[in-house]
């Protein structure tokens with residue numbers, strides 16, 4: 001499961017690993033937390049049109065990666081809070097799809113600016129994984145009224161970490177990541193115009209992540225493991 005704030009965050013943070021694992025038979029669920037309604041530099045674009053467009057782009061990007069489904073939580077872009085409503089929504093996703101591994105934004109990143117929605121998503125997802133989704137007395141209405149069961153996620157992986165401690169070989173799937181990223185046409189257009197093309201950035205970062213490894217392209221994460 002990949003829990004992320006805005007359309008295209010999942011492709012940037014975990015696109016290559018999601019695509020690779022889906023190809024190898026994993027069931028991958030994307031959980032998009034906001035509606036992406038603020039992500040435009042085009043003054044003629046209004047929020048309603050943008051939301052519909054980005055939803056379509058997100059579905060197309062997920063399809064490229066072989067993701068089984070995208071769940072749209074629909075919170076306002078720029079409006080995520082570390083509150084019960086958001087936490088409950090992520091807990092529900094975890095209990096419904098019962099992932100072994102969850103990917104999300106590293107909320108504790110200190111180096112450089114990070115979007116507030118990214119921090120909120122990272123914090124809320126961390127808390128949802130442990131202990132809220134696991135313990136039946138948290139959000140017990142989901143269990144009593146919706147028929148869900150508590151779920152223990154084995155592993156949490158943060159992208160964007162200052163000090164990553166695991167690296168995956170994505171040599172086989174970096175092309176897929178680039179292809180998926182380009183499905184977010186309303187976003188990568190801007191990146192191209194500014195002369196920093198998205199593909200170049202993805203490949204450079206993946207190459208840097210694989211320095212010292214026996215493979216060419218890598219994706220790095222900071223890992224939290226639950227005790228068995």
Ligand SMILES: [Zn+2]
Nearest residue numbers: 005006009115
């Ligand atoms: Zn974002």
